[in-house]
Amino acid sequence: MASIVSVNSLSVAYRSGGQDVSVVHEVSLEVAKGRTLALVGESGSGKSTIAATLLGHLRHGSRITGGSVQVAGSDVFALPARELRRLRGNTVAMVGQNAGHALTPSMRIGRQIAEAGGTVPVVELLEQVRLPRPAELARRYPHELSGGQQQRVAIAMAIAARPDVLVLDEPTTGLDVVTQRSVLDLIAALRDELGLAAVLVSHDLGVVAHMADEVTVLRSGRVVEAAPTRQLFARPQDPYTRRLLASVPRLDDTGLALVGETGEREVRPRADVPDDAPVAVRAQDVTIDYGKSRTVHGVSFDVRRGEVLALVGESGSGKSTLAWTLAGLRPPSGGTLTHEAGDLAGPAHRRPLSLRRRVQPVFQNADTSLNPRRSVGDAVRRPLRFFGTAADRTEAAERARRLIADVRLDPALADRLPAQLSGGQRQRIGIARALAGEPDVLIADEITTALDVSVQADVLRLLDDLRRERDLACLFISHDLAVVRGIADRVVVLRHGVVVEEGPTEAVFAAPGHPYTRQLMAAALEPDPDAQPYVDDTLDWVDAADEDDLWTDQGDSHRVRRWRPLNAPVAEGVS
Amino acid sequence: MFSFIARRTAAGLGTLLLSSVLVFLAVQALPGDVATQVLGKDATPDAVSALRGQLGLDQPAWERYVDWIRGALHGDFGTSLVSAKPVGGEVAMYLGNSALIALITVLFAVTGSIVLGVIAGLYRDRWPDHVISTAGLVGMSIPEFVVATVLVLCFSVALPWFPAVVLYGPEASVGQLLPAVWLPALALAIVMAAYIVRMARTSVIDVMASEYVTTARLKGLSTWRVVTRHALPSALLPTLHVIALNVAWLAGGVAVVENVFNYPGIGKLMLSSVQNRDLPVIQAIALISAVVYVACNLAADLGAMALNPRLRTRGRTR
Numbered sequence: 001m002a003s004i005v006s007v008n009s010l011s012v013a014y015r016s017g018g019q020d021v022s023v024v025h026e027v028s029l030e031v032a033k034g035r036t037l038a039l040v041g042e043s044g045s046g047k048s049t050i051a052a053t054l055l056g057h058l059r060h061g062s063r064i065t066g067g068s069v070q071v072a073g074s075d076v077f078a079l080p081a082r083e084l085r086r087l088r089g090n091t092v093a094m095v096g097q098n099a100g101h102a103l104t105p106s107m108r109i110g111r112q113i114a115e116a117g118g119t120v121p122v123v124e125l126l127e128q129v130r131l132p133r134p135a136e137l138a139r140r141y142p143h144e145l146s147g148g149q150q151q152r153v154a155i156a157m158a159i160a161a162r163p164d165v166l167v168l169d170e171p172t173t174g175l176d177v178v179t180q181r182s183v184l185d186l187i188a189a190l191r192d193e194l195g196l197a198a199v200l201v202s203h204d205l206g207v208v209a210h211m212a213d214e215v216t217v218l219r220s221g222r223v224v225e226a227a228p229t230r231q232l233f234a235r236p237q238d239p240y241t242r243r244l245l246a247s248v249p250r251l252d253d254t255g256l257a258l259v260g261e262t263g264e265r266e267v268r269p270r271a272d273v274p275d276d277a278p279v280a281v282r283a284q285d286v287t288i289d290y291g292k293s294r295t296v297h298g299v300s301f302d303v304r305r306g307e308v309l310a311l312v313g314e315s316g317s318g319k320s321t322l323a324w325t326l327a328g329l330r331p332p333s334g335g336t337l338t339h340e341a342g343d344l345a346g347p348a349h350r351r352p353l354s355l356r357r358r359v360q361p362v363f364q365n366a367d368t369s370l371n372p373r374r375s376v377g378d379a380v381r382r383p384l385r386f387f388g389t390a391a392d393r394t395e396a397a398e399r400a401r402r403l404i405a406d407v408r409l410d411p412a413l414a415d416r417l418p419a420q421l422s423g424g425q426r427q428r429i430g431i432a433r434a435l436a437g438e439p440d441v442l443i444a445d446e447i448t449t450a451l452d453v454s455v456q457a458d459v460l461r462l463l464d465d466l467r468r469e470r471d472l473a474c475l476f477i478s479h480d481l482a483v484v485r486g487i488a489d490r491v492v493v494l495r496h497g498v499v500v501e502e503g504p505t506e507a508v509f510a511a512p513g514h515p516y517t518r519q520l521m522a523a524a525l526e527p528d529p530d531a532q533p534y535v536d537d538t539l540d541w542v543d544a545a546d547e548d549d550l551w552t553d554q555g556d557s558h559r560v561r562r563w564r565p566l567n568a569p570v571a572e573g574v575s
Numbered sequence: 576m577f578s579f580i581a582r583r584t585a586a587g588l589g590t591l592l593l594s595s596v597l598v599f600l601a602v603q604a605l606p607g608d609v610a611t612q613v614l615g616k617d618a619t620p621d622a623v624s625a626l627r628g629q630l631g632l633d634q635p636a637w638e639r640y641v642d643w644i645r646g647a648l649h650g651d652f653g654t655s656l657v658s659a660k661p662v663g664g665e666v667a668m669y670l671g672n673s674a675l676i677a678l679i680t681v682l683f684a685v686t687g688s689i690v691l692g693v694i695a696g697l698y699r700d701r702w703p704d705h706v707i708s709t710a711g712l713v714g715m716s717i718p719e720f721v722v723a724t725v726l727v728l729c730f731s732v733a734l735p736w737f738p739a740v741v742l743y744g745p746e747a748s749v750g751q752l753l754p755a756v757w758l759p760a761l762a763l764a765i766v767m768a769a770y771i772v773r774m775a776r777t778s779v780i781d782v783m784a785s786e787y788v789t790t791a792r793l794k795g796l797s798t799w800r801v802v803t804r805h806a807l808p809s810a811l812l813p814t815l816h817v818i819a820l821n822v823a824w825l826a827g828g829v830a831v832v833e834n835v836f837n838y839p840g841i842g843k844l845m846l847s848s849v850q851n852r853d854l855p856v857i858q859a860i861a862l863i864s865a866v867v868y869v870a871c872n873l874a875a876d877l878g879a880m881a882l883n884p885r886l887r888t889r890g891r892t893r
Contacts, residue, residue: 102790
């Protein structure tokens with residue numbers, strides 16, 4: 001079949017300091033009608049740049065240095081402005097990464113969709129992307145919609161003029177697993193229904209395995225490997241592809257996967273946490289309020305020394321709120337939160353110094369949580385002096401270098417500014433800074449979410465090493481079940497601020513008892529096109545917990561909040 | 576939305592009340608006794624105390640404040656110590672003349688500078704941007720009285736198009752003043768525009784680099800539509816408050832420029848009343864400046880609401 005998209009040895013460069021810096025180097029690819037091609041790679045691989053060239057778009061300062069892009073028979077970069085405008089929207093349309101930023105805040109969504117052209121009525125388009133009450137929704141502004149709804153609106157906008165090619169640039173990256181799954185299903189259905197060719201840009205190999213017919217792997221602007229999806233995932237040829245694939249955590253890993261240089265994978269058994277390990281932090285019936293609304297309803301858990309406890313849930317489940325409270329950034333409105341060395345209910349600035357240094361947070365965005373004007377060595381040195389763990393200046397400098405080495409970085413990096421480090425290196429500095437107070441409790445809030453898979457694997461490994469070496473209690477917060485499976489010893493599943501299931505990782509993953517846990521597992525995507533997805537056969541359900549009978553005990557401290565299928569008699573109820 | 580407007584209006588009124596107290600206290604704190612000042616150093620103590628009684632200066636301060644405010648609410652600001660005419664009418668006459676300049680200035684400065692700012696932003700780092708930005712910087716760094724003097728040199732001395740000074744008194748009609756208005760208005764507009772142009776340019780550049788503008792372009796929309804529908808509403812938001820501050824600044828900027836042109840406006844009245852210690856007039860002018868500031872900021876808040884649906888739809892549920 002003839003290709004509708006064909007990119008021929010395309011090179012793109014931007015000018016920086018009077019020199020051309022190449023971002024895409026002689027890349028060629030073809031997409032046939034009705035097929036989906038995935039562009040895979042880590043940050044800086046040039047995948048988004050290539051995708052945007054299909055619409056004749058280049059970032060400010062970039063230019064084509066060679067090759068051509070042909071879409072539906074016309075050379076995109078040779079088209080006059082008017083023709084190019086007609087191509088955009090009518091022939092090729094794009095769905096961007098973050099619909100929250102891609103929709104104009106001052107315009108009603110109905111008008112934004114209508115503007116995209118085409119003859120299909122707006123209401124019909126909104127119905128097509130499965131949005132409820134489309135007529136009313138069309139009159140809303142973008143900020144009045146949830147993230148998932150915004151992404152659906154962006155899709156509606158893209159298919160409005162019935163294009164032939166859909167360019168999807170990380171279409172689900174900002175969404176949580178359950179929403180991601182439903183948006184991907186929608187895209188697949190529309191693609192098949194409208195016979196679209198699609199170019200999917202993603203760093204998530206699970207998404208790619210689920211959606212694509214062919215895959216092109218990119219690294220630093222060059223094609224590393226291109227193959228049909230099934231072949232690529234089964235027999236990756238290039239060592240880089242192999243390493244990339246091996247770095248993706250799997251739902252059936254029984255421990256942390258360690259990845260070698262050429263992509264061999266070895267699963268390290270979990271660390272043994274002795275039964276009598278002392279409890280480092282105990283939360284009991286903790287409630288947290290934002291103004292009048294309660295986001296965390298009576299949550300209890302223990303974290304023991306040397307143990308990683310994962311808090312899992314969608315956005316809005318209250319998991320990050322709990323982390324903030326534990327770090328002393330938001331006082332709880334009820335319940336008790338205690339450390340072996342004192343009470344953690346107060347805000348951080350009221351905690352005695354000796355207690356404060358023992359509970360330390362690491363944040364999701366290392367780039368925004370480090371002061372951009374201070375060297376990273378300084379960032380690590382300051383808490384050393386502040387907590388009095390280093391006696392004087394020279395000792396602090398020496399200890400900071402050692403801590404930086406402890407997080408497997410070259411101590412020579414100490415003089416750099418955060419902007420001069422990569423994302424993974426910055427996150428390591430974030431960890432080193434937290435370790436400076438010699439804590440026994442580490443709060444890791446989505447610390448790998450913003451990182452590339454191979455970097456994520458390294459950071460997870462570092463965290464696992466550290467808790468073994470330093471006997472750290474770690475509260476690990478994540479929405480990614482596969483990551484949790486590898487690193488955590490125990491799991492607490494949160495939904496709307498309520499614990500619905502908790503237990504040892506193995507037990508919870510082997511036999512998830514609560515329908516919400518099953519829903520999360522079913523939504524997780526494995527990097528394997530033939531993966532048998534976890535089937536969620538639970539129908540609608542309701543919470544059936546009452547005051548004195550909250551839990552169904554499944555043994556080995558694995559317990560599930562009581563629930564019952566909807567429309568079923570109460571007596572039959574409990575799963 | 577209504578609670579937003581109500582809150583802003585209430586805050587504005589509160590600010591006004593507070594500034595009226597400050598104005599009153601500041602005038603009280605001026606050194607020297609008013610009666611002595613008016614009558615001169617050689618006045619007999621009897622005459623001084625008689626005038627004090629006449630002016631009400633023997634009553635406690637808070638009573639005088641209440642009287643003053645009550646009068647001000649009805650448009651009665653007392654009697655001028657110099658001309659012995661009601662302050663309200665006198666101030667209104669000068670204010671009207673100044674309003675003529677202010678109106679023309681605002682009209683030209685705001686529309687002109689937004690257009691220039693947007694052009695500079697759209698042609699970022701190309702020649703139109705360089706020309707506009709450099710001109711703006713020059714306008715910003717030269718004080719308004721220098722700009723005014725240069726304008727006089729160019730357009731009334733070298734090219735005798737406009738009168739250099741106004742020869743009419745405050746009672747002049749609009750028709751008489753109109754030819755004299757353009758140079759002062761231009762001088763003020765140049766200084767004022769510089770700030771607005773810079774702000775508009777920066778926010779247009781920010782917004783044009785945003786993802787939603789890129790999305791709008793990739794939908795195949797024309798540049799005109801992308802700019803007017805998608806970029807401008809958001810780009811004008813931060814500019815709005817800069818405009819409000821500048822319009823409020825006019826109240827002060829006008830004083831200097833009016834003196835250069837001998838224009839019978841509020842600035843001239845203010846200067847002469849300060850020289851003559853005409854306290855009721857000074858109080859009235861200070862209060863009116865406060866009203867202008869509050870009104871400008873309230874207008875900016877309401878404008879922001881019109882441009883930003885987040886403010887309008889607050890409280891509505893998802």
